[in-house]
Amino acid sequence: MLSLERLGLTRNIVxxxxxxxxxxxxxxxxxxxxxxxxxxxxTLDPFISGLIITIARLSAAVITLPAGSFADRFGRKYPITLGFFLGALFMLVVALTSNPLVASISIVIIYSGVAFSGPAxxxxxxxxxxAGRTALGFGWYYAIYSMAQFAGQTLSGVVVELFGYPATFIVGAVSSAAALAMIWKYTHGSFRRGDLSVGSILYDFKTGLTLL
Structure with missing residues (x-):
């Protein structure tokens, strides 16, 4: 029977x-x-719809460098749990609102929250x-990542047809909450205690934006 190590896997990678x-x-x-x-x-017109997604993706790109600086200073737990929490909360907001402004802001926060967890x-x-098999470890990670993406994209149209758009965001919120519970259990106690304050958070954002 093959062990995880022979496959280049560890329990923590899984x-x-x-x-x-x-x-x-x-x-x-x-x-x-x-x-x-x-x-x-x-009922937003195509230009406004595209602009909202452009802003969401740009925000996600900009936030990754501050997120990396933050994760190096305070460990992995805070940015991951914060990102997952924001994803769960604001997917639920989108599911429940019919206000275009609230939905648009929530979508930007969802993209940014998921991106904020990425470096950590x-x-x-x-x-x-x-040791010596880091690339293979990432290979497994991205394989699972891509299969999850494939499954989500494949089922999105089916869920919309059967239950409507809000159902996709409800499922997204539940999935994000489940992921948050798993990652919280994994990282419990595994973060460094530092000067976590408004000033330190602003410093990390300044550092990231300077690098950008």
């Missing part, structure tokens, strides 16, 4: 990958048809990998 995969399943289930949601459900989850995979 745990983190499954947690992130669970998050991604819900994220891609709820966002794959988000342009149609903005147009069909919220990658660091966890690197730290959990077997």
């Amino acid at each position: 745990l983190v990958s499954v947690a992130v995969g669970t998050l991604n399943f819900g994220f891609f289930l709820s966002t794959s048809l988000i342009l149609l949601y903005l147009h069909d459900a919220l 989850t990658s660091a966890l995979i690197s730290e959990a990998s077997i």
Whole structure:
């Protein structure tokens, strides 16, 4: 019987990958048809719909460098749990609101929250990998990540057809909450205590934006 180590896996890689995969399943289930949601459900015109997604993706790109600085200073737990929590909370908000402004702001926060957790989850995979087999560890991580994305995108249209757009965000919120529970259990007690204050958080954002 093959051991995890012979496959280039560790228990921690599996745990983190499954947690992130669970998050991604819900994220891609709820966002794959988000342009149609903005147009069909919220009756926004194509330009405004595209602008909202552009802002969401740009915000996600900008936030990754501050997130990396934050994770290095305070450990992996805070950015991952915060990102997963924001994803769960604001997917639920989108599911329950019919206000275009509230939905648009929530979508930007969802994208940013998921992006904020990215550097820390990658660091966890690197730290959990077997010495000399880090790339293989990441290979497993991205395989699980991609399969979750595939499943979410494949089912998104089916869920919309059967239950409507809000159902995709409800499933996304539940998936994000489940991922949060898994990652919280995994990282419990594994963060460094530092000067966690408003000033330190602003410093990390300044550092990240300077690098950008």
